[in-house]
Amino acid sequence: MDELKIELASDHREFFPGEEVAGTVSWRLGKAPREVHLHLLWYTQGKGDRDAQLIRTVEFQHPASEDSRPFHIYLPRGPYSFSGRLVSIIWGFELIANSSKEAANEEIVLSPTGKEVRPPNADEQEAGHPLVQKIKSWFGGGNARA
Amino acid sequence: MGSVFFYFFFISSFLKVREAAAWEEVTCTIISSDVGSYRGSEGGTVYAPEIEYEYEYAGRTWRSDKVRFFGMRSSNRTSHANFVARFPEGSAAVCYVNPANPSEAVLDRGYSASMFFGLIPLVFVGVGVGGMTYAVRGMRNAKGKDFSPVFKGSEQDRGSMGRLTGEAVPGLPAVDEADFQESRLKPSQTALATCLAMVGVSIFWNGLVSVFVTIAARSWMDGDPEYFLTFFIIPFVLVGIGLIGGVFYFLLALFNPRPDVTVSARAIQLGEKLRIKWIVNGRTGRMEWVRISLEGTESATYRVGTRSTTDTSxxxxxxxxxxxxxxxxxxxxxxxxxxxxxxxSFEAHNNKITWELRFHGKISTWPDVKQSYPITVLPRKIA
Structure with missing residues (x-):
């Protein structure tokens, strides 16, 4: 079975904008790949259709079927990792090899505060349309509004 | 399934009525004319006119028994008898012939009240779409971390390690030098644009509804009122009246005082100071109070079938x-x-985080002054 791995040099996963992230990628594949890439990307999650954006790619030259390589990448200025009521922005690394269907992922947080940005209302349940709430309250459910 | 029935029971006949507007008027002779009776779906008896007529077109004689494009069977025998009485056997009448296919002809090529039954499948379409939407929303509301491989090919970039300070980064709004200068802000939507949009929607809606209002009104004037049609179109007429009211509301808003807002910069970083100046042009004395606020909003767009919805928070x-x-x-x-x-601020195809200044001026018994001015908030600069 193919194995790919991303190991970060630091023991934390939270990084500041512009900070350097270093680590090692390793793989053990049944067949020697032509290409192995490490992607830095962000993607969205939540109510809306997904958006994703590749920010940086590191290509490892002359990869063997079993190998280990160091990497270091400087993170961009943004966007910050974010977790709101409708939209989440998630950063991560992805290691892929063209000879394998497997991939390795490592999620990180990019933020000036060391934590994903979370607005105060992020944990509120979506209230829904006022008329729907009113109907729900007639049947003893939902968050009735005054 | 509802969509299929809607197409066959309403849309296809509706399109035929529109096509027949260009058909040729030809004198025809009524061969036979009677009220036919049929067994109804629930065991009762339903009636429909049975009229056969003959006409000459392009040097040939044709026969047809098509009376209307919309189905006519109903339990109201009197109404059908009154209709048939207009076409006694042996009399001359006017029929409408399709010049592209003369074998196709019709006696009455207009809309009829019975076409409304063709809208009933829309209820099932609505239930189906609503159910699917609810199910998809339920799936989307789950917030598990799903990191499936996103990119399976390489971009260029052979591993250069440069910092991205100051460079354009996908997801961050593009800004230029002018965005950091003092600027007069443009509102996100002008009162005129809103008014024109409302006029467009109102014309479209009321134009469509007026067809059926005319049919209903004529039925009452003819002494043979279409009760079902009359009650059915009431909610549509009420919506149309509301839209007309909306047009007047936004027309009045065109005469409101207009705020002119200038900022020290259209693009500002988190943690920085923004200076805001405003001047309100027009009769400012009409405003009872004014509130200026800073708003941050998430918006998420998702598609279900061909329909696109955007939620904001x-x-x-x-x-x-x-x-x-x-x-x-x-x-x-x-x-x-x-x-x-x-x-x-964050910008992607389906998901956005936007900032704006909102100006709200309250005017009693008149539309309020409401304007929104987008600004760009940037991440802090990397030291």
């Missing part, structure tokens, strides 16, 4: 200025610090 709303003093409302300036620990 306000994550920050801060009142910067509020006053009922005439002079303070008419002109002023203030300074606000953008919170450092909140989220900057």
């Amino acid at each position: 306000n994550f920050l709303s801060e009142t910067l200025f509020e006053s009922s003093d005439r002079f303070a409302m008419a002109e002023g300036n203030l300074e606000v610090t953008i919170p450092a620990d909140t989220m900057h």
Whole structure:
């Protein structure tokens, strides 16, 4: 079975904008790949259709079927990792090899505060349309509004 | 399934009526004319006119028994008898012939009240779409971390390690030098644009509804009222009246005082100060109070089938200025610090985080002054 791995040099996963992230990628594949890439990307999650954006790619030259390589990448200025009521922005690394269907992922947080940005209302349940709430309250459910 | 029935019971006949507007008027002779009776779906008896007629076209004689495009069977025998009485056997009548296919002809090529039954499948379409939408929303509301491989090919970039400070980064709004200069802000939507949009929607809606209002009105004037049609179109007429009211509302808003807002920069970083100046042009004395606020909003767009929906949620709303003093409302300036620990502007195809200044001036018994001015909030610069 193919194995790919991303190991970060630091023991934390939270990084500041512009900070350097270093680590090692390793793989053990049944067949020697032509290409192995490490992607830095962000993607969205939540109510809306997904958006994703590749920010940086590191290509490892002359990869063997079993190998280990160091990497270091400087993170961009943004966007910050974010977790709101409708939209989440998630950063991560992805290691892929063209000879394998497997991939390795490592999620990180990019933020000036060391934590994903979370607005105060992020944990509120979506209230829904006022008329729907009113109907729900007639049947003893939902968050009735005054 | 509802869509299929809707197509066959309404749309296809509706399109035929429109096509027949160009058909040729030909004199025809009524061969036979009677009220036919049939067994109804629930065991009762239903009736429909049975009229056969003959006409000459392109040197040939044709026969047809097509009376209307929309189905006519109903339990109201009297109504059908009255209709048939207009076409006694042996009499001459006018029929409409399709010049592209002369074998196709019709006696009455207009709309009829019975076409409304063709809208019933729409209820099932609505239930189906609503159910699917609810199910998809339920799936989307789950917030598990799903990191499936996103990119399976390489971009260029052979591993250069450069810092991205100051470079354009996908997801962050593009800004240029002008965005950091003092600027007059443009509202996100002008009162005129809103008014024109409302006029367009109102014309479309009321134009469609007026067809059926005319049919209903004629039925009452003819002494053979279409009760079902009359009650059925009431909600549509009420919506149309509401839309007309909306047009007048936005027309009045065109005469409102207009705020002119200038900022020290259209693009500002988190934690930085923004200076705001405003002057209200027009009759500012009509405003009872004014509120200026800073708003941060998430928006998420998702598609279900061909329909696209955008949900929004306000994550920050801060009142910067509020006053009922005439002079303070008419002109002023203030300074606000953008919170450092909140989220900057973000732009992607389906998901956005936007910031704006909102100006709200309350006017009694008149549309309020409401304008929104987009600004760009950037992440803090990397030291």
